[in-house]
Amino acid sequence: QRLGLGRTPVREAVLRLSAEYLIEVMPRRGLRIPPIDVRQQLRLVETRRVLETLVASQAAERATRAERAAFQSLAKAFRNEGCKSYRRFLRIDHQFNIAVAQACDNEFAVGALQSLHGLSRRFWHYYSGHEEDLTEVADMHACIADAIAAGDTREVAKGVKRHMDYIHAFTRAMLKD
Template sequence: MIVTLRLLPGALLSEHALAQRLKIGRTPIREALQRLAREGLVVIMPRRGIRVSDIDLDMQLRLIEVRREIERLMARLAAERANDEERREFIAIADEMLKVGASDNDIAFYRLDQRFNNLVATAARNEFARRSIGLMSAVARRFWFRYCERATHLATTAKLHAAIAQAIAAGKPGNAAAASDTLMNYIEDFTRKSLAG
């Protein structure tokens, strides 16, 4: 709900209200809120409640610096280490990315992107890279939902993801790393334009 902006930046939350709304106990809610605070998505204000954090464009640029390196590494490793079944899945995801990009369905893209990212992380076979990128994903996605002008950016981003998937499927680590850099260059440019606009 925070990532997709159903809970807007600045919104105030309470453990009790969330527990009632989601029909789960307060302990899992508290644990989830602590995780969200570690990820920078909420701010816990002792004795005052919880606030959905603001979207910080400068922080997003710093995040991109780190993401670029980790995503390049993961794409390269996935191209080297993916098994045959994973390579077939990358081919299928590349085809689906192109279809979703043409459909202007941001929720379908978001779900497919999650599937793609999970497959890259699995195929890379590096739990440290997986954990590191996992900490950044929600912040990056929330930024996307806030600033994306769907039609133009969705189609381009889907094509760039498809290129990474195709390079991984082909077992070409250099091409996968280069395709990852192309995607991150696009994301950085998009972020800088959002800062200027």
């Protein structure tokens, strides 16, 4: 009430966060932020690997000339700006995700993938040292953006595999801690 929000938007936000496994609804007791589960994250990476490959490959096949030019600009931005600060990387990554979603023209695959990004980002924020990982991660994204711009689905698949292998190895390393 103090924020001026009605019950409906709050309830819808809670339902969405619950559907994305970011909160747990405990009837008559409240809400809870679930603990980070490394094994769950490994299953998430398996799913992301398939969806990221599908969505990025479709973007490479379906992108317009203007979209291809935008991917070239994003690749440059990842290389020039994305490795300088985590905040800049996140801004460029957000633009990249929007561009891929638009170019792939498959709202079902995009919707499934977007529902996984919140958990992935949460895991990354919790475990990553952020800055030291940026150069490599920004380069991976730049390579994928370049491949989409070129319409090269084979290079897209290789780039996504490299990125998902990195995330998988990073996640497995957290099991040992």
